[in-house]
Amino acid sequence: MKHLHQRIRDDIEARIMSGEWSPGHRIPYEHELMTEYGCSRMTVNKVLSTLAANGLITRRRRAGSVVAEPSSQQAVLQIQDFALEAARAGIEYRFKILHRSIEPIDAAAAQRTGLPVETKMLCLSTLHVMDDVPQAFEQRLINLATVPEADQEAFKDDPPGTWLLRRVPWTDAEHIVRAVNADSTMAKRLQVQTGTACLVLERRTWQAGAFVTEARITYPGDRHQLVGRFSPVA
Amino acid sequence: MKHLHQRIRDDIEARIMSGEWSPGHRIPYEHELMTEYGCSRMTVNKVLSTLAANGLITRRRRAGSVVAEPSSQQAVLQIQDFALEAARAGIEYRFKILHRSIEPIDAAAAQRTGLPVETKMLCLSTLHVMDDVPQAFEQRLINLATVPEADQEAFKDDPPGTWLLRRVPWTDAEHIVRAVNADSTMAKRLQVQTGTACLVLERRTWQAGAFVTEARITYPGDRHQLVGRFSPVA
């Protein structure tokens, strides 16, 4: 049994993500949501305040709350969800799995993740495309010991990151950010010139101590920046 | 007249930042804070929940709330202290102030920081050198309205960032990370080839709502990476 505020929040996020509520769309007033969910105003107020603090909606007295316009600063340095970001920005998004295999983890990755060397990993390479422009190339390992159902997943509707996010709540994450010059292979994938500065984000996530996934995501430096806000939520 | 929850939050943050309450220190129970501030539990609960979401404290039923260990704090791309890092690594460190001036803030920076346009800022350009190799180039604005004593500081012993860190504890920070190709000027400063991918970290910090400083730090991409650990935000 989920908490009420989580259910309300999930419902609203789902509507924003699906595009049903696009940027500028007015969200129901607090008292409408009270009626809809049969709860007190404090509860819906907490949900909407949190969504506003996270930048998904903007609130104005008298005018109500609306789905936020996408900020010019795209990628957020929390757990990223390309589909959600694209939906918020009103951008056509698609992805393409370029590679898929199951392999025992190699020595270097075993050391990084703390897993035994023979652990089976699902290896995926995904290209993320928005408005026909490649925006990121993602190389991902998924621990099949922790997420065995990934083996049966075709990743037709959601890219691996989004799929994982919905299925496996994470408790810890480690990030490494570097800048690299694109080699010719990467440049071709991302449709940039060889040598273009790219942002490389490596993210490893654990769930209660169990390694879940490692992603290495390469962004063209001129198309993306990572933003982290460490300010009060209120 | 500030809001009550802001006053409580500022008080607690100030005690944590000053070191009066160090990591592991138990924070007063909610009902103690209710008595101290003469308010309802909802109000102190909101403050403590926000602080927990921001990683400043950890909360446990029955045991109460304690100041979080720095490693588990959410401030990922931590406030960096070149001198401290170099000392830890046993590396010779020096810095050189390449430029110093006092200028009214320009329109673009005023918008970023929320300051009035005519605010006087101390502008500093600093090169950070370790073992005779340039490791970072830093362009910094310091708000003289918040930190007037910076005007009199020669920055002989400590670089601006370290000096500020000791003098003005920060409560809020915003980070932006990008990748750029070094232009010829930057390449010369950092002793890399023109076009080398560099990591650019922009950091803006506030103390209890007052803007303190903005730093844009450029690192050669092959010499540096940023590492951070996260736990979920509520």
Next chain:
DNA sequence: GAGTGGTCTAGACCACTCT
């Protein structure tokens, strides 16, 4: 068992701004 925090209610007054 007892005390803590997590969530929620059903109100209230106020500040803001114009659906």
Next chain:
DNA sequence: GAGTGGTCTAGACCACTCT
């Protein structure tokens, strides 16, 4: 002027975990 969100109160019940 009226309706919205921002904040706050004084309760309540429950889940969790051991100061």
